[in-house]
Amino acid sequence: MAMGVSRKDKIFFLSLIPPSITLLGILVVTVITILSNSLESLSLYGLSLIASSIWDPENLKYGLLAPILGSITTSTLAILTALVFSIPLTILIAEYSSGFVKNVLSSIVELMGGIPTIVYAIWASTYFASLLKQYVMDPLHAYFSIIPLFSCKPITGFSIFTAGVSIGVSIVPYVTSMILEAYQNIPQALREACLGIGCTKYESVKVLMSLAKPAVLASLILGFARSLGETTIAVATVGNSMYLSSCIFSPGITVSALIASQFANAYLYKYAESVLYASALFILFIAIVLSFVGLSMLIKWRVKVVV
């Protein structure tokens, strides 16, 4: 009987292998395809591919510095934006609301997390960009134009800054849900201990947030990885210019926006496709590494604090 069961177990296990291996296959094929197709341009252009900024397919000149810096800057702005909104939202949901209000607030966050990014994109390009220009970019430029980041006058509202903040708004629900989960997983005893020695709510939140810090950091790393790959919002708000500037109010480009706008015609030019695959390799590599770092930080934190 024991033998029979174990043989059945084996068949059960074996029957699950083919579908599961498909997942592994997809990942391997993706990485190999991107890698092998970028080799041509990587070996031809080498480091100059990431050290210069030029997109001139007719003369076979390519440099990806602007999109790479653009991706890094927009993603950084995105997680800063997400941080500014996510922490207060988390505290409001976890500490200051209960029952119906709490339910509504967390449902809104959950709802927004699933809205297709194309809806964020059309909203950001039509409304949010001009709102940002009027109430954030123009004032910042007026008062702080001495800082290089804010030194150029915002012209259309489409800029690196707009793209970063718009992507940031779109990842607020994602980051909030991760921070909220971590925050609520902190053992109740710690909060009670703090309240027991007469902490105000602000003081107890401060203590709990400092405990949740590694989880917050991990959520931001995961948010950064997600922002890097964001395409539709970037195309709609970044301004699509290969011009490299130290000012975040000028139009720029990101890797995914470059791919979205150039890939369809890339087959017409020699090496253009391969250069675009190389740029994809860049965001693919960073996104995979960062999500591993972020996820393992979350797991480590949970073992340390929660259990």
Added chain:
Amino acid sequence: MYDQRKIKDKLFFVFVLSVSIIAVTLMLHMIFVTLSNGIPVILRAGLGFFTSIPPTPLSKNIGGIAPALAGSFIMTLTSLPVSISLAFFSAVLTTEFPRNPLSIIIDVVAKSLASIPTIVVSMVIYLIVVVPMGKFSALAGVLALTIISLPYSYTYISTYLRSIPATYREAAYSIAMGRWRTIISVFVPIIRRGLLITVLMTSARILGETAAILFVTGRYRLGVSVSLLDPTDAVPLLIFDYMLTPYKNFQEISWAAASLLLLSYLIIFTTTKFLVKEVKL
């Protein structure tokens, strides 16, 4: 001293509340303007919005988005069962044999798949499906959509499977049920609402995806295509193409399509909320 702490506490609450209000206002503003820009256009276009092809740039009539609707519908319905079943088997593997090396690998793989930028998926499918076939196709779109939705449905299903208490498994084994029998006739019924939520949320994810199908479906807008092997269109692609054009009627169509997409998502989301509530009762 005591007062200062109390003031700080109050100020902190005001800060938390006002930033949260800004965040929630932005989110609700987005929903509001999408619906208020789009729905009047749909009403003006009437049934034709669902049955006609898009207009030419400067024409007076609004036309419709029939090719995109048909494409989205066909691609979602084809990709959904593939995604769900692959995710289901993989989730069963990783929850039934959590310590097996293969399970650990598959779990990590599923998480890495989620981190692949969706536009990268589009480039890969372009090379391994579109180029060999020699043309764009709905099939290529289906494959891309399956890849981006797989990690999503996997996470849902494995979370639900893991939430089943061990006692159910023990009860099933004690009456000599096999492992597959246990899963089919004990586990699946227990998580049936969870599975329904998975199906709904995965289809919402597939319906709304833009970047993954950017280079593979071909954006065929001259008529409705029902063949998987021919080029087709999708609602998010149409919004993406039309919102950035200078033509007023294209922008209107784009808002209308966006509001339709948003409405279908809102319906799906509300349904899942309803299902969750039922589970608690």
